[in-house]
Amino acid sequence: MNEIHNTPSVLAQLPYAPWRTSTRSQTSNCVEVAPLRTGPAAVALRDSKDRGGPVLLFNRAGWLGFISGAKNGQFDRN
Helix, strand or coil: CCCCCCCHHHHHHHHHCCCEECCCCCCCCCEEEEECCCCCCCEEEEECCCCCCCEEEECHHHHHHHHHHHHCCCCCCC
C-alpha cells in the first residue's frame, strides 16, 4: 500500500504546487495533478471541483502503478 503521511514538508508545498488539469478530463469529472519537490511524496492528485478537499499523495512507484492501472482499465466503473 502507498502510505504517505501528511508531513509538514508535504502540506506546505500543496498551495504552491504547479497543479495541472488533465487534458482528458471532462467538465464534471476533472482531476488535477502536481509534482512535488521534496518529501516522501512525488505527486499529488486532487478533485478540481474541491481544491480545498482531500489530496491523494503518491511516491514515484505508486504513481507509476496508478497510471498503469488507469490505462489498463483497472479503475473503470463498468
